[in-house]
Amino acid sequence: GEDVEQSLFLSVREGDSSVINCTYTDSSSTYLYWYKQEPGAGLQLLTYIFSNMDMKQDQRLTVLLNKKDKHLSLRIADTQTGDSAIYFCAERREARGSTLGRLYFGRGTQLTVWP
Amino acid sequence: DADVTQTPRNRITKTGKRIMLECSQTKGHDRMYWYRQDPGLGLRLIYYSFDVKDINKGEISDGYSVSRQAQAKFSLSLESAIPNQTALYFCATSDLQDNEQFFGPGTRLTVL
Numbered sequence: 552g553e554d555v556e557q558s559l560f561l562s563v564r565e566g567d568s569s570v571i572n573c574t575y576t577d578s579s580s581t582y583l584y585w586y587k588q589e590p591g592a593g594l595q596l597l598t599y600i601f602s603n604m605d606m607k608q609d610q611r612l613t614v615l616l617n618k619k620d621k622h623l624s625l626r627i628a629d630t631q632t633g634d635s636a637i638y639f640c641a642e643r644r645e646a647r648g649s650t651l652g653r654l655y656f657g658r659g660t661q662l663t664v665w666p
Numbered sequence: 667d668a669d670v671t672q673t674p675r676n677r678i679t680k681t682g683k684r685i686m687l688e689c690s691q692t693k694g695h696d697r698m699y700w701y702r703q704d705p706g707l708g709l710r711l712i713y714y715s716f717d718v719k720d721i722n723k724g725e726i727s728d729g730y731s732v733s734r735q736a737q738a739k740f741s742l743s744l745e746s747a748i749p750n751q752t753a754l755y756f757c758a759t760s761d762l763q764d765n766e767q768f769f770g771p772g773t774r775l776t777v778l
Contacts, residue, residue, distance in 0.1 A: 559706060582765065593670075593756055593769030594709075639708065654767060656701075658708030 555657035557640050562663045569627040571660045573640030578621060580642040581652065585614065585625045588637040588659070597625075597638070627662075635664045669693045670770040672757050678776045685744040687773050689757030697760045698740040699767065700724075700732060702753040709756070715740055747777040 556574040563569045575583060581602050586594040600607045600614045600623075607614045613626040627634055637659040645652040670691045679685055689698065700712040701724075711724030713732040721732060729751060731743045744751055757770040 584766075593771050594758075594767075595769070596766045599765065653711075653714065656709040658706060 555640055555642055555655055557638075557657040557660050559658060560661050560663070562665065563630050565630060565632055565664055565666050567630055569625075569630045569634070569662055569664075571625045571627075571638050571640075571662065573623040573625075573657055575621050575623060575640065575642040576655070577642060577644045578618065580644050582643040583614075583616060583623045584639075584641040584643070584654065585612075585623075586639040586641060586656075588639065590636070594639060630662075630664050632664045632666055635662055637661050670757060670759055670768050672755075672770040672773050674773060675771065676774045678778065679747055680778050681748055683747050683777075685747050685775065687742045687755055687757075687775070689740045689742070689770055691738050691757075691759045691768075693759055693761075693768060694737070695759040695761050695768075696737065697762070698734065699758040699760075700730075700740065700742045701756045701758065702726070702751075703756060703772075704753050712742065712755075744775075744777075747775075749777045751775065752777045 582599050584599040585597040587597045588594045598609055598612055600616050605616050611628045615624045639659045640657040641654045643652050643654055673688045696717045699714040701709045703709050710726050712730050714722050715734045718734050733741050755773045758767040760767045
């Protein structure tokens, strides 16, 4: 399909790991992103991965990329109540015959962390 | 001071009214975007501009228009607001590499 897909909701207990999954659409997408939106705020870039990588780790965050399946995941270790937010997956697709790419966002996954 | 600002932050208006949402940025970025966010639908792109002379329609441009008055300013207009334009509107900017989009705090618009 043409849409970036992600599940809408995820609930975890504090201290557990969270895994948010995303399926993107264009195998030639150059960058894949995870954005975080806290209540009442705009989106902030959490992390991103270049398409020639299959894993990126940054403190509690691990991003896994499976290009063959066009699957991206975000793992948050030791999830805290402050991690409760909406997480958006996004892919950067390049315009055909142009370098003017742009981002396409998924619908967002609402992560709820229970104490 | 915030890098990307939006005014107003909240607006309630009536059907048929003309509304303008404004966005300003101090990041010196060429690229600017307007999105709307609806529950369960995520972010949908309304319009984007890659420089002052460039305007492009996004997925849901019907009922909206934009103006790129300067590199730092990008405004969104609803010529005749309707209730299904009730949503949260975000402005964003990025540099030419577009590795990160910086979002404003959002404008909550309610059309009665």
